[in-house]
Amino acid sequence: MSTTETESPSMLIDKRITELADWRGAMLARLRAVIKQADPEVTEEWKWRGVPVWEHDGILCTGETYKTVVKMTFAKGASLDDPAGLFNSSLEGNTRRAIDFPEGADVDEDALKALIRAAVALNQVSRAKKKK
Numbered sequence: 001m002s003t004t005e006t007e008s009p010s011m012l013i014d015k016r017i018t019e020l021a022d023w024r025g026a027m028l029a030r031l032r033a034v035i036k037q038a039d040p041e042v043t044e045e046w047k048w049r050g051v052p053v054w055e056h057d058g059i060l061c062t063g064e065t066y067k068t069v070v071k072m073t074f075a076k077g078a079s080l081d082d083p084a085g086l087f088n089s090s091l092e093g094n095t096r097r098a099i100d101f102p103e104g105a106d107v108d109e110d111a112l113k114a115l116i117r118a119a120v121a122l123n124q125v126s127r128a129k130k131k132k
């Protein structure tokens with residue numbers, strides 16, 4: 001059994017944050033905290049060979065880390081209202097939308113929480129329709 005098979009997704013995300021040991025780890029930790037504040041019932045997953053994923057009745061968003069940005073991709077972002085204009089990446093697709101957070105980026109926590117709550121609501125509506 002490999003280490004990743006014995007560690008929970010939350011433990012693996014903790015480990016990623018620690019391994020980054022720079023602004024990206026701090027940003028990922030901050031975004032994670034905002035997600036949990038916005039939706040205390042969110043669950044954490046670890047998918048696609050090392051991508052933190054937050055779910056509630058389906059995937060809400062991912063937290064990918066690159067050299068120059070921490071990318072928060074919303075699975076159904078194209079269907080979400082974004083009155084604060086947070087989405088700044090992956091704008092051309094029909095499904096996903098993302099927010100790239102470069103080093104030193106401001107995080108509008110209130111607007112981000114609203115977006116996360118909207119993603120939860122959309123997942124719940126989609127799930128309810130499937131049950132009918």
